[in-house]
Amino acid sequence: MTAKVSVKDLHKAYGDNEVLKGINLEVQENEVVVMIGPSGSGKSTFLRTLNKLEEPSSGEILINGFNLVDKNTDINKVRENVGMVFQHFNLFPHLSVLENVTLAPVELGKLSKEEAKTLGMQLLAQVGLAEKADAKPTQLSGGQKQRVAIARALAMKPSIMLFDEPTSALDPEMVGDVLQVMRDLAEEGMTMIVVTHEMGFAKQVADRVVFFADGYIREQGTPEEVFNNPQDPRAQDFLNKVLNV
Amino acid sequence: MDKKAWIKYLMLTLTVVLGIIATNTKFAAASEEPHYVITTDTTYPPFELQDKNGKYVGIDIDILKAIAKREHFTFKLVPMSFNSGAQAVLSGQIDGIMAGMAITPARKLVYDFGTPYYKTGVITAVAKNSSIKSLNDLRGKTVALKTGTGAAAYALTIQKKYGFKVTYFNDSNTMYNDVALGNTVATFEDEPVMKYAIQNGVKLKVLTKPANSGYYGFGVKKGHNQALIEKFNAGFAAIKKDGTYDKIVAKYIGAEESTFAGSAKVNNSIWGLLNQNKSQFLAGIGQTLMLTILGIILATIFGMVIGLLAIVPNKISHGFASTVIYIFRGLPLLVLAFFIYIGIPSLTGHKLSALFSGLLTLTLNEGAYIAAFVAGGLKSVDNGQMEAARSLGLSYWKAMRKVVLPQGVKLMVPSFINQFIITLKDTSILSAIGIIELTQTGTVIISRNSQGFRIWFLVAMMYLIVITLLTFLAKWADKRFGNN
Numbered sequence: 001m002t003a004k005v006s007v008k009d010l011h012k013a014y015g016d017n018e019v020l021k022g023i024n025l026e027v028q029e030n031e032v033v034v035m036i037g038p039s040g041s042g043k044s045t046f047l048r049t050l051n052k053l054e055e056p057s058s059g060e061i062l063i064n065g066f067n068l069v070d071k072n073t074d075i076n077k078v079r080e081n082v083g084m085v086f087q088h089f090n091l092f093p094h095l096s097v098l099e100n101v102t103l104a105p106v107e108l109g110k111l112s113k114e115e116a117k118t119l120g121m122q123l124l125a126q127v128g129l130a131e132k133a134d135a136k137p138t139q140l141s142g143g144q145k146q147r148v149a150i151a152r153a154l155a156m157k158p159s160i161m162l163f164d165e166p167t168s169a170l171d172p173e174m175v176g177d178v179l180q181v182m183r184d185l186a187e188e189g190m191t192m193i194v195v196t197h198e199m200g201f202a203k204q205v206a207d208r209v210v211f212f213a214d215g216y217i218r219e220q221g222t223p224e225e226v227f228n229n230p231q232d233p234r235a236q237d238f239l240n241k242v243l244n245v
Numbered sequence: 246m247d248k249k250a251w252i253k254y255l256m257l258t259l260t261v262v263l264g265i266i267a268t269n270t271k272f273a274a275a276s277e278e279p280h281y282v283i284t285t286d287t288t289y290p291p292f293e294l295q296d297k298n299g300k301y302v303g304i305d306i307d308i309l310k311a312i313a314k315r316e317h318f319t320f321k322l323v324p325m326s327f328n329s330g331a332q333a334v335l336s337g338q339i340d341g342i343m344a345g346m347a348i349t350p351a352r353k354l355v356y357d358f359g360t361p362y363y364k365t366g367v368i369t370a371v372a373k374n375s376s377i378k379s380l381n382d383l384r385g386k387t388v389a390l391k392t393g394t395g396a397a398a399y400a401l402t403i404q405k406k407y408g409f410k411v412t413y414f415n416d417s418n419t420m421y422n423d424v425a426l427g428n429t430v431a432t433f434e435d436e437p438v439m440k441y442a443i444q445n446g447v448k449l450k451v452l453t454k455p456a457n458s459g460y461y462g463f464g465v466k467k468g469h470n471q472a473l474i475e476k477f478n479a480g481f482a483a484i485k486k487d488g489t490y491d492k493i494v495a496k497y498i499g500a501e502e503s504t505f506a507g508s509a510k511v512n513n514s515i516w517g518l519l520n521q522n523k524s525q526f527l528a529g530i531g532q533t534l535m536l537t538i539l540g541i542i543l544a545t546i547f548g549m550v551i552g553l554l555a556i557v558p559n560k561i562s563h564g565f566a567s568t569v570i571y572i573f574r575g576l577p578l579l580v581l582a583f584f585i586y587i588g589i590p591s592l593t594g595h596k597l598s599a600l601f602s603g604l605l606t607l608t609l610n611e612g613a614y615i616a617a618f619v620a621g622g623l624k625s626v627d628n629g630q631m632e633a634a635r636s637l638g639l640s641y642w643k644a645m646r647k648v649v650l651p652q653g654v655k656l657m658v659p660s661f662i663n664q665f666i667i668t669l670k671d672t673s674i675l676s677a678i679g680i681i682e683l684t685q686t687g688t689v690i691i692s693r694n695s696q697g698f699r700i701w702f703l704v705a706m707m708y709l710i711v712i713t714l715l716t717f718l719a720k721w722a723d724k725r726f727g728n729n
Binding site: 092093 | 632633639647655
């Protein structure tokens with residue numbers, strides 16, 4: 001079975017500042033990979049290279065078999081299959097909640113307006129916000145915004161979902177609802193790569209936890225292996241700090 | 246809201262714009278007789294002045310008409326400030342100039358003149374109550390000259406000797422008023438013109454005998470329009486012989502201006518002035534509105550394109566857009582208008598109509614301002630919006646159009662309304678290239694009736710009314726279409 005995501009010796013530098021120093025990672029279908037690590041360790045940058053929001057400096061990235069480094073690859077086609085959820089939601093404020101969800105499938109000719117509306121209402125129901133369909137994003141709380149953002153990404157029926165610190169900008173009481181939606185997705189078998197500081201979520205949902213530090217993957221394994229018996233000193237130090245507060 | 250309807254509107258307006266420009270350039274080709282465009286001064290009585298219906302008459306005009314009739318050609322008269330008209334002939338924009346132009350050696354280098362048609366000399370005039378007794382009293386004081394005239398050139402030759410300073414005006418009426426009011430102490434003007442003006446109530450008196458006498462001539466660009474010069478000379482010889490010329494001169498010299506321009510006792514109240522000049526004002530407002538609206542549409546299209554080019558992540562397009570904005574925002578509108586109307590035809594040899602030049606000027610200048618705030622508005626839309634749209638698989642331009650532009654445009658609405666008002670006001674500058682819009686209409690009416698204060702008051706009110714209406718319209722459109 002070929003991997004959904006296959007990354008080999010990935011480097012990314014901004015000028016002289018190298019933030020990714022040779023990353024290798026494979027993600028299988030239905031797998032949930034949670035990436036943890038200190039701020040500035042490169043995990044978000046890495047996630048953003050997977051749909052080419054960041055241009056890699058060197059290395060190889062295969063997504064669903066498409067080579068992202070190849071100039072001839074139609075990046076828009078690749079992105080249709082890779083949903084992304086941002087820390088700051090990035091909902092489109094000039095559109096209603098439902099229009100946020102239906103914009104891409106309609107504009108890209110995947111669905112008719114009517115079909116998109118039906119799907120959009122289904123997805124909003126799935127994230128618990130069907131009654132907000134006609135609201136504007138400014139009328140929603142942070143947690144609600146993030147759930148709409150997830151529905152928006154799902155509307156393209158992606159086979160991979162990327163989450164870039166999806167709960168970091170939320171008030172604590174909003175975090176649970178968003179994580180629940182993500183948990184449901186994982187249970188349905190979505191392939192997910194999640195950058196987060198929610199260690200509870202990582203323990204509970206992740207098939208694999210990957211620890212980033214200084215632009216390298218220092219440690220990876222099942223949640224039990226990484227959380228209970230970390231081998232790398234940086235990982236031991238980091239986990240000691242975040243788990244024993 | 247619906248994008249197809251939007252595109253249809255755009256196509257419709259474009260068609261109208263192109264249609265107007267096309268018909269405007271076709272005008273010249275309509276007649277079978279040779280057709281010429283000839284410029285004259287806005288105000289230079291008794292050689293050119295407006296009668297009570299706003300039609301141009303005067304020695305120059307009547308001579309031209311008589312000659313055209315005999316020699317079977319037609320002409321379109323384009324009144325402009327003397328200096329602009331003289332340059333427009335040299336640039337090839339206009340075929341000939343009949344504007345009391347003195348034949349001088351310097352001018353002979355660049356113009357071909359027809360048979361000299363009127364003898365003249367330069368005299369100095371001062372305010373009626375002036376204490377100045379001779380040219381010697383001018384030392385250290387400022388005199389008023391009209392840009393580009395033979396009288397001005399003569400004044401400069403004696404400037405050192407008498408030690409006066411100079412300031413320049415573009416039309417005679419404003420210049421006379423300046424001297425009469427005492428802002429400047431004297432003016433140099435051609436004898437027949439000065440005497441005619443004094444006879445008709447300008448509060449000046451003649452100080453000197455005519456100096457530097459010479460002749461007026463009909464001018465064309467050197468080496469060009471020789472057929473027109475031949476026709477002029479043949480026709481002039483004929484009207485001189487049969488007495489038409491003498492009749493024309495006699496009709497104007499020594500006559501009261503009111504004979505042509507209407508009685509001085511006409512109703513000079515604001516309301517009366519408005520009524521008498523209704524058709525001229527309406528035509529002026531029409532021209533101003535047309536320039537404003539077409540200018541705004543074209544400038545918006547140009548500005549949007551350049552503004553977008555300024556923000557796409559591509560060094561070449563970014564550099565191109567920044568340069569365009571830098572140049573056209575940096576140039577004064579008047580310089581740009583002269584450069585396009587007078588400069589470009591000198592280089593290419595192709596005529597550009599004043600209207601086309603004016604619209605192009607507005608498009609480039611106002612468009613550059615629009616481009617700058619379009620780029621600014623789009624840049625101020627959070628980058629996450631573009632990223633979110635791209636991550637869904639939308640192409641750059643689709644993401645721009647569906648996500649970034651709608652948000653950016655909303656931020657730009659106040660700037661747009663502001664720019665519309667500026668554009669309306671800027672159209673007044675185009676009077677300099679001979680477009681008779683509202684401001685030029687005011688100048689022309691005042692040159693006839695000397696009611697400066699009241700006419701400028703009326704013109705100011707008209708601008709305010711139009712600006713108020715346009716602002717309302719823009720705000721209504723924003724409410725109606727902006728928040729759908």
